[in-house]
Amino acid sequence: MGITDMQEAFYYRECAAAHENSPLGLHYAMFLPTINKQATPEQKKKWLPLAENYKMIGTYAQTELGHGTFIRGLETTATYDPKTKEFILDSPTLTSKKYWPGCLGKTSNHCVVMAQLYTQGKSHGPHMFMVQIRSMEDHSVLPGIEVGVIGNKFGYGTNDNGFLSFDKLRIPRENMLMRYSQVGRIPRENMLMRYSQVSRIPRENMLMRYSQVHEDGTYVKPQNAKLAYGSMVLIRSSIVSDAARGLAQACVISIRYSAVRRQTEAYPGGEEPQILDYQTQQYRLFPLLASAYSLQLAGKYVFNTYLEVNDQIEKGNLESMPELHALSAGLKAFSTYEASAGIEVCRICCGGHGYSQASGLPKIYVDVVPGCTYEGENTVMMLQTARYLMKCYSRAKQGQKLPGFVQYIGQNLNKKSCMSEEVALGCLVMAYEHRAARLVEAAAMRMQSLIQGGKKQHEAWNGSSVQLFWAAKAHCHLFCVKNFVDAIQAKSLSSKTVTVMKSVCQLYGVHGILENLGEFMQDGFFSGEQVGYLQRKMLALFENIRPNAVALVDAFDYPDMVLGSCLGRYDGQVYQALYDYAKSAPMNQTEIHSTYYKHLKPLINPETTSDAMQFAKL
Numbered sequence: 001m002g003i004t005d006m007q008e009a010f011y012y013r014e015c016a017a018a019h020e021n022s023p024l025g026l027h028y029a030m031f032l033p034t035i036n037k038q039a040t041p042e043q044k045k046k047w048l049p050l051a052e053n054y055k056m057i058g059t060y061a062q063t064e065l066g067h068g069t070f071i072r073g074l075e076t077t078a079t080y081d082p083k084t085k086e087f088i089l090d091s092p093t094l095t096s097k098k099y100w101p102g103c104l105g106k107t108s109n110h111c112v113v114m115a116q117l118y119t120q121g122k123s124h125g126p127h128m129f130m131v132q133i134r135s136m137e138d139h140s141v142l143p144g145i146e147v148g149v150i151g152n153k154f155g156y157g158t159n160d161n162g163f164l165s166f167d168k169l170r171i172p173r174e175n176m177l178m179r180y181s182q183v184g185r186i187p188r189e190n191m192l193m194r195y196s197q198v199s200r201i202p203r204e205n206m207l208m209r210y211s212q213v214h215e216d217g218t219y220v221k222p223q224n225a226k227l228a229y230g231s232m233v234l235i236r237s238s239i240v241s242d243a244a245r246g247l248a249q250a251c252v253i254s255i256r257y258s259a260v261r262r263q264t265e266a267y268p269g270g271e272e273p274q275i276l277d278y279q280t281q282q283y284r285l286f287p288l289l290a291s292a293y294s295l296q297l298a299g300k301y302v303f304n305t306y307l308e309v310n311d312q313i314e315k316g317n318l319e320s321m322p323e324l325h326a327l328s329a330g331l332k333a334f335s336t337y338e339a340s341a342g343i344e345v346c347r348i349c350c351g352g353h354g355y356s357q358a359s360g361l362p363k364i365y366v367d368v369v370p371g372c373t374y375e376g377e378n379t380v381m382m383l384q385t386a387r388y389l390m391k392c393y394s395r396a397k398q399g400q401k402l403p404g405f406v407q408y409i410g411q412n413l414n415k416k417s418c419m420s421e422e423v424a425l426g427c428l429v430m431a432y433e434h435r436a437a438r439l440v441e442a443a444a445m446r447m448q449s450l451i452q453g454g455k456k457q458h459e460a461w462n463g464s465s466v467q468l469f470w471a472a473k474a475h476c477h478l479f480c481v482k483n484f485v486d487a488i489q490a491k492s493l494s495s496k497t498v499t500v501m502k503s504v505c506q507l508y509g510v511h512g513i514l515e516n517l518g519e520f521m522q523d524g525f526f527s528g529e530q531v532g533y534l535q536r537k538m539l540a541l542f543e544n545i546r547p548n549a550v551a552l553v554d555a556f557d558y559p560d561m562v563l564g565s566c567l568g569r570y571d572g573q574v575y576q577a578l579y580d581y582a583k584s585a586p587m588n589q590t591e592i593h594s595t596y597y598k599h600l601k602p603l604i605n606p607e608t609t610s611d612a613m614q615f616a617k618l
């Protein structure tokens, strides 16, 4: 392709083969970025040219049969042998076999493996190792390795997710990715090269970060053990836009189709209206359209934040790591939950044709929904965000100033909504801030009361985790609403565009309140009258958005080739496309299917069935 920017290359591949889930997907999405972010300059110099030119094709092998979420519980071991200056990789138990990594079963010849590092008889936790698993000559599996595919899945059919295990496989010491932690002496030139790369960090950071070691395998601790989790943070920050893309494409298909499809006479003898004119169809689809816009903006924000914070991390400043982790983990969960549920609603809104692969919707769904699981199971990710919110809450209670987006935490909750008939954007943001602040405080109070009642920290955590989940979800929802409002208010859009986009933004906020009314009304923040304002505003916004609905999905500018849908075609020729799709079905290539002779004919015309068939019946 010749495209150097990885995100652009990702978008190009998404256009060239949308939702095909390339067997090289993990090579691009995780293998290359892990070398880029976790390897030393020396290791990058050796591996990157090979990997970028497909002389190494790899994946990211972390999850095991017995562990995916709990990385510190992974069982694969990498034990340092100072005599030979090698690591011995081993899968000591059945549950330690790597299981799920994409492109592992048949495609990859290398992988970066997350294994528990042991040196001098001590465990130092999960670290990454570069491992060759197949011959570069004939792709045969190398000795000491077992690898294969895991079999059929819910979707992802074009990705050979695989299993992998090691039987005391020896790899050179240089194969541990040592940018942030090392075993065995660091060559002087590496120190200088790294110094030149991070020349602006103070000397003491260099010592703290790159202190010398002995060749006997003494371990050098990283500045922060979670630096090894960096590739996951990158992908989580990318998944938000990926989820938004899937939801936007589903909205394009279902709203265009709803403008073409006519069904049921509006009154006796009247013409059949476009189904997009049914208020219930608008109620299901227009908030999803608004959500697609909101998640696209959120995806841009979180990825740009990732790039900025990662820049700081590479200069040795890890200050913003916790905030980036909380933001990327929470938004990854929130966006994939919202997009998966939304794509399914779009499919259902297309009736029977939505259930056909011809609609393009099932393919989008099975491509987006695993995002609720991979790169951090969503509930676990929300609880990681909640962990950060609890820390912010206690800092706020101690009078400390909170960073950027969490300043709403700890605010005075003894107030009422300013909501009026107009439903101002500012009142919407205030409502979401109040809800999130209240749920954060409720979760913190719950934990405090359990601890005061004698529960241990981990018992209080588990005993509060539903409320912690609610608080994290409300935090992410607030982020998306506020980010959308800020974009509308900051954008120098033309007055017509602002008017339309303001309605879309308002609908996102209003619908979110009405769908979670209990959380907004529990403390009397909203009066019943104000809820009435919101309900009337939502219905008015449907009418307001209806004339621009098709233009709003056209604006996503996805070509028919990417949508892969008979229902969402730009030219609206749905029925001809469906008929052509049916005619091209492989089973229609012969008038009578071969199974007729074997299975039907003996039933229908037993007397004329050939002797062989009679014999077959015996």
Ligand SMILES: CCCCCCCCCC/C=C\CCCCCCCC(=O)SCCNC(=O)CCNC(=O)[C@H](O)C(C)(C)COP(=O)(O)OP(=O)(O)OC[C@H]1O[C@@H](n2cnc3c(N)ncnc32)[C@H](O)[C@@H]1OP(=O)(O)O
Residues within 6 Å of the ligand: 006, 007, 010, 026, 028, 029, 033, 060, 062, 063, 068, 069, 070, 071, 072, 102, 226, 229, 230, 232, 233, 235, 238, 239, 242, 321, 322, 325, 373, 374, 375, 376, 377, 380, 384, 387, 388
């Ligand atoms: C520029 C390049 C562009 C490239 C573009 C590519 C485009 C890609 C598009 C993406 C779309 C589709 C492709 C998808 C392909 C991916 C396929 C799937 C791949 C995988 O699934 S890989 C495996 C993923 N597995 C996981 O995510 C496991 C999840 N589990 C964890 O992360 C951890 O176990 C944990 C749940 C976070 C718990 O970790 P741990 O037990 O170690 O930590 P504690 O809970 O005890 O917390 C301690 C402390 O550490 C903080 N912390 C935890 N994680 C991080 C982190 N990542 N960063 C910073 N800080 C972290 C935590 O907050 C605690 O801090 P505290 O003590 O509270 O101060």
Ligand SMILES: Cc1cc2nc3c(=O)[nH]c(=O)nc-3n(C[C@H](O)[C@H](O)[C@H](O)COP(=O)(O)OP(=O)(O)OC[C@H]3O[C@@H](n4cnc5c(N)ncnc54)[C@H](O)[C@@H]3O)c2cc1C
Residues within 6 Å of the ligand: 026, 059, 060, 061, 062, 063, 066, 067, 068, 069, 070, 099, 100, 101, 102, 156, 161, 370, 373, 374, 375, 376, 377, 378, 379, 380, 383
């Ligand atoms: C399509 C697909 C592609 C994948 N690709 C890769 C890949 O390329 N490389 C790779 O290494 N892995 C990959 N994975 C694996 C993926 O990363 C894991 O499945 C994911 O991290 C979840 O871990 P798990 O399967 O162990 O689920 P579990 O953690 O066992 O989750 C099961 C349930 O337990 C709950 N749970 C677990 N821990 C907690 C907790 N602490 N608190 C509350 N509830 C909890 C979860 O919420 C969930 O409901 C892929 C998975 C899929 C589906």
